[in-house]
Amino acid sequence: MSNVRTTGKKSSNTLVRDLVNVGIFAALYIVLAFISSSIGxxxxxxxxxxxxxxxVTSIPLFLFFSKVERSILCCLIFCGFFGTAMFVMGQGILMLTISLLVGLLAGVALKVLGKGFAGLFSANIVLSLMSSSMMLPLWTSTEEYLEYTRTMCDAGYVAKLAELAQSPWPLVAIYSFGILGAFVGGFIARRVMKKHFERIGLAK
Structure with missing residues (x-):
C-alpha cells in the first residue's frame, strides 16, 4: 500500500515539474520567437x-524536450500556449488548431524516438512548422490578414505582403526556411547541450 502512495506522489511531483517547465519554456519560446521574427x-x-x-529557439527547445517526462501532454500544452497567444493577437482559430496539431506530432516524435538526438531533432523540426504558420493566413484569408496588418504597419509593408500573397512560392519559402533554421539550430543545440548543459546537470 505504501508503494502505491509513493508511486502516486512521485507521479504527482513529476507532473507538477513538467507543468512548471512547460510554463517557463513556453513563455521563453514566445519571447524569442517574436524577437527573432522581427527581421520580417x-x-x-x-x-x-x-x-x-x-x-534562435532550437537550444531552449532541446533543453525543454530533454527535461519533460510526459512528452505528448507537455508538447500539446506548450504549443497550445503559443496558439492561444496568436489567437488573442488576432490570428484566428486556424493558428490555434495548427499549433495543437504540431504539438501532438512533436510529442509523438519524442515518445517514439526517445530523448536521444534523433527524438529531440525530429521534434524540433516538427515544431518549426508552428512558427512558420504565423503568416499562413496571408494566403488563406488574404484580405482579413492585410486589414489586420494595416493596424500595425505602414502602407509600404502592407503592399509588399499583398504582392507576396499573389503567389504560393513565398509561402513555400517561408516553411522551407523555417525547417532549415530548425535543422541548423538542431546541430548547434546538440553541441551546446553536450558541452555545457549536460556538464552542469541541466539536461540528461
Whole structure:
C-alpha cells in the first residue's frame, strides 16, 4: 500500500515539474520567437524570418524536450500556449488548431524516438512548422490578414505582403526556411547541450 502512495506522489511531483517547465519554456519560446521574427518587418527579409526563429529557439527547445517526462501532454500544452497567444493577437482559430496539431506530432516524435538526438531533432523540426504558420493566413484569408496588418504597419509593408500573397512560392519559402533554421539550430543545440548543459546537470 505504501508503494502505491509513493508511486502516486512521485507521479504527482513529476507532473507538477513538467507543468512548471512547460510554463517557463513556453513563455521563453514566445519571447524569442517574436524577437527573432522581427527581421520580417524588413520587407526584403520577410521569407527569412521563420529561419531566424528556428535557429534562435532550437537550444531552449532541446533543453525543454530533454527535461519533460510526459512528452505528448507537455508538447500539446506548450504549443497550445503559443496558439492561444496568436489567437488573442488576432490570428484566428486556424493558428490555434495548427499549433495543437504540431504539438501532438512533436510529442509523438519524442515518445517514439526517445530523448536521444534523433527524438529531440525530429521534434524540433516538427515544431518549426508552428512558427512558420504565423503568416499562413496571408494566403488563406488574404484580405482579413492585410486589414489586420494595416493596424500595425505602414502602407509600404502592407503592399509588399499583398504582392507576396499573389503567389504560393513565398509561402513555400517561408516553411522551407523555417525547417532549415530548425535543422541548423538542431546541430548547434546538440553541441551546446553536450558541452555545457549536460556538464552542469541541466539536461540528461
Amino acid at each position: 518587418y524588413i520587407p526584403a527579409l520577410i521569407v527569412f524570418s521563420t529561419g531566424s526563429i528556428g535557429l
